[in-house]
Amino acid sequence: MSKHSDAGGSLRADALGTFDSVVMAVAGCGPAYTIAGTFPALIAAVGVAGPAVLLYCALPVIGIALAFRHLGRLDPNAGASYAWVGRSLHPFLGFLSGWALVVSATVFMASTARPAGAATLSLFGLGTAGHTALATIVGAGWFLLMAGVVMFGARISAHAQTVITGTQLVLLLGFAVAAMSTDGNVADFSPSWFGFGHFDAQHHFVGGALIAVFAYWGWDVTSNLGEETRGGRRGSGYGGVLGVLTCFALFVVFALSVNILVGTDVVRHNPDTFLTVLGDAVWPGWGGRLLVLAVLLSTVATLETSLIQATRTLFAMGRDRTLPPAFGRIHPRWQTPWTATVVVGCVALAVTVAVNLGPGPDSGARLLADAVSGVGLLICFYYSLAAFSAVTVHRKQLFRSAGNLLLMGLWPLSGGLFMLWIFVQSVTELNALSLGIGLGTLALGVLPMLKARHPGRSYFQPVRLDPERARAVDDSYGVVSHDDHSSRAAAGQPEELLTDF
Numbered sequence: 001m002s003k004h005s006d007a008g009g010s011l012r013a014d015a016l017g018t019f020d021s022v023v024m025a026v027a028g029c030g031p032a033y034t035i036a037g038t039f040p041a042l043i044a045a046v047g048v049a050g051p052a053v054l055l056y057c058a059l060p061v062i063g064i065a066l067a068f069r070h071l072g073r074l075d076p077n078a079g080a081s082y083a084w085v086g087r088s089l090h091p092f093l094g095f096l097s098g099w100a101l102v103v104s105a106t107v108f109m110a111s112t113a114r115p116a117g118a119a120t121l122s123l124f125g126l127g128t129a130g131h132t133a134l135a136t137i138v139g140a141g142w143f144l145l146m147a148g149v150v151m152f153g154a155r156i157s158a159h160a161q162t163v164i165t166g167t168q169l170v171l172l173l174g175f176a177v178a179a180m181s182t183d184g185n186v187a188d189f190s191p192s193w194f195g196f197g198h199f200d201a202q203h204h205f206v207g208g209a210l211i212a213v214f215a216y217w218g219w220d221v222t223s224n225l226g227e228e229t230r231g232g233r234r235g236s237g238y239g240g241v242l243g244v245l246t247c248f249a250l251f252v253v254f255a256l257s258v259n260i261l262v263g264t265d266v267v268r269h270n271p272d273t274f275l276t277v278l279g280d281a282v283w284p285g286w287g288g289r290l291l292v293l294a295v296l297l298s299t300v301a302t303l304e305t306s307l308i309q310a311t312r313t314l315f316a317m318g319r320d321r322t323l324p325p326a327f328g329r330i331h332p333r334w335q336t337p338w339t340a341t342v343v344v345g346c347v348a349l350a351v352t353v354a355v356n357l358g359p360g361p362d363s364g365a366r367l368l369a370d371a372v373s374g375v376g377l378l379i380c381f382y383y384s385l386a387a388f389s390a391v392t393v394h395r396k397q398l399f400r401s402a403g404n405l406l407l408m409g410l411w412p413l414s415g416g417l418f419m420l421w422i423f424v425q426s427v428t429e430l431n432a433l434s435l436g437i438g439l440g441t442l443a444l445g446v447l448p449m450l451k452a453r454h455p456g457r458s459y460f461q462p463v464r465l466d467p468e469r470a471r472a473v474d475d476s477y478g479v480v481s482h483d484d485h486s487s488r489a490a491a492g493q494p495e496e497l498l499t500d501f
Contacts, residue, residue, distance in 0.1 A: 011078060011315070012335035014230040015154040018239065020227060021222045023158065025243025028218030028305040031250045032172055032298035037115060038215045039254070040271035041372055043264045046192025048190075049198035050255040052183065053205065057212035058248040063415025064383045065240040066407055067390035068223045074393065074465050076226030082387040087462040088389040091254040093450060094459075095322055097382040098313045099445035102296040104217075104378045105310035106344060107437055110338045110351035111371040112299055113139035113452065114304075119296035138354040140349055146304040147345045153334045154228040157304060165299045171294040172250055178282045186263040195258060210376040213422060215381045219243035224312040257282075265415070284430040307344060310430035315341035320459040322452040356419060373430050374437025380423040381442065387416025393465045 016024075022448045029487020042050050068080070077083040079098055109188040112232065114132075117139030119421030163206055176357050222229075222239040258274075260269060267274040275295065283290065315337035318327025391398075392413045397408040427435070453460055460469050 010330060010335070011312075012153060012155070013228065015228040015250035016158050016225055017230045020158040020162070021239030022242050023161050023165050023223070023226065024305060024308075025222050025239045026169070027161045027220040027244050027298075027301040028309075029216060029243055029247040030218060030298045030302035030305075031247050032217045032294035033112070033115070033246070033302055035254050036119075036148070036275050036291075036295045036298075037112075037250065038372060039210055039258065040267050040274065040349045041253075042211045042215070043258070043267045045211060045262055046205065047198055048193055048256070048259050049205075049208070050194075050205060050378045051193045051252050052195060052198070053208040053212045054215070054248065054255060055194055056205075056253045057209050057216065057355070057481040058244065059239055059419075060415035061213070061216045061244055062241060063411040063413075064419070065219060065244050067387040067412035067415065068220055068240055069238060070390050070394060070408055071386065071465070072223050072226050072432075074467060077316060078224055078227050078312040079320075080220060080223040080313065081382050081389075082313055082316055084383045084393075084465065085382075085389050086459060087392045087465045089385060091460045091462060093385055095317075095449045096351045098317055098322075099449070100378040100382040101313050101440055102310050102344075103441045103445070104375045105306040105313075107371050107441075109143065109303055109306050109310075109344075109348040110355065112303055113143045113352045114356045115139070116142045116296065116299040119292055119299060120293050125298065133357060136352065140352060142300050143345070143349065143352070145302055146300060146317060147307060147341060149332060150304060151173065151331070151338060151341050153336055153337055153357050154215065154225060154308075157308065161301060162405065164297050167488070168245075168294050168301065170299040171290055171297075172254075173280065173293075175229065175282060175287070176250065176253040176257075177293065179253065181249075182261060182282050185260050187260055189256065189260060193256070196492075204429070206422060207429060209415050209422050210373055210380070210426045212371050213379055213419070214376040216244055216247060217375075218302060218305055218309075219247075221309050224309050237357070242253055249364070254278075268480050296463065301422075307341065307348075311337050311340040314344065321454075321457055322459050323448060360442050360468050369430065370433040371437055373426070373434040374441075377426060377430070377434075377438030378442060380419040380426075384416040384419035384423065387412045387419070388467075391416070393466060397467055429484050 025368040039050070046053050052336055054403075071084040071088075072080070075083060075087070079103065082094050082098025084094070085097045114136050117135035117137065120138050122144070126134075140375055196205070219240045222243070236332040244378060246319070258264065259277060260275070262278050275291045279287030279289070279291040295439065314323065314327040315330075316328075317335075318325050318329070318340065321328075326344070327337065327340045329339045330336065391409055394404070394441055398405050427439070428436070
């Protein structure tokens with residue numbers, strides 16, 4: 001496969017560092033937005049067992065993050081799973097992986113713009129009732145602002161995310177600390193919330209797991225920024241893993257806070273305002289508004305990272321000519337895929353307006369609920385393929401050490417198998433709209449894939465990913481590879497940490 005060369009130009013190299021990568025991973029997960037948007041669905045599915053689902057889904061997701069980390073060190077590519085799966089399993093599967101990500105990000109952006117507007121109105125004391133059009137317009141404004149930030153380059157995007165995500169985390173961490181010291185509990189803490197005893201006929205682990213997978217999604221934006229990360233292969237570090245761990249800690253604290261401070265019934269009966277109730281239970285009078293501010297910041301941040309993921313993947317597909325080459329065009333000054341940004345932005349805005357201003361006052365809310373499950377299917381699909389790709393590519397290195405076997409083999413493989421299991425089990429439980437968003441849009445990807453297939457296109461005649469070849473390239477440029485770290489430590493040489501500090 002032709003590597004990062006195209007007449008349309010190339011992305012700006014060395015725009016991001018390790019710190020930026022971690023910030024992007026946390027922003028991509030969108031902790032505050034996820035808590036506000038998915039906790040009602042999670043609690044409806046599993047009740048007080050939310051902490052258990054979040055824990056048992058975090059473990060396989062970390063395995064997926066490790067797989068992305070290992071693949072990114074071999075080939076920092078804007079297409080990420082699109083490129084890696086194509087070069088390790090099969091080009092058709094790689095194309096569908098990229099298609100699944102683009103569809104997931106676009107549907108997510110279309111279903112998130114209105115909540116961003118609603119959170120903005122809430123800060124000014126306006127409820128969403130009777131203000132659907134205004135909330136949609138305000139949300140579209142936020143989306144256009146973030147599209148402009150993405151258009152101007154990865155460096156500006158990273159600066160914006162540092163401010164937005166940093167403020168969000170300060171609010172959430174402050175709340176977490178205060179929540180753990182608040183009296184007036186509705187229920188006492190129970191270790192059983194981390195067990196399987198609360199799953200029954202009304203509370204299904206599979207349904208909750210699909211929602212939890214969606215909750216953790218977004219950290220892999222760091223892989224789509226691999227070509228723009230300083231250090232190339234060295235820059236593809238543990239940003240995704242650290243992002244997942246950070247969000248896991250926040251999600252579990254908030255799930256416990258709901259169980260202890262307000263109870264799951266409050267969330268069931270007040271899915272749109274439960275954060276206000278929870279915030280006021282910790283910080284009476286102003287806690288709810290601060291959490292709404294965190295949700296707004298988080299929603300805006302995830303709009304940006306979703307746009308980055310979709311546009312970088314489309315850029316890689318356009319560069320390989322598996323989609324129209326126009327997607328591979330780079331702005332000569334900003335060094336960003338401007339055509340892909342404009343197209344994705346227009347499509348997402350069109351869907352946003354059509355859904356939220358269409359017939360039925362609750363159409364937008366229904367889309368958000370069904371989009372979570374539908375997008376969850378697509379996420380499970382391309383995450384599992386990436387995990388299997390990592391194990392396939394590194395199969396000759398697995399038994400060189402116990403660490404390799406665990407971190408390159410067993411953990412990513414377990415994560416991939418878990419995602420595949422959730423995918424298969426969920427198909428029989430979802431409604432028609434969720435299946436249409438998930439399986440329907442995935443099936444549509446077969447059409448452009450078949451049209452793009454051409455014997456002369458290098459994507460369909462890929463050079464297989466090879467860790468030994470990548471290491472030889474690193475050695476030729478004086479780059480320290482993963483397997484050399486232990487020898488550096490044994491020789492008393494310090495590790496080089498790539499950072500912006």
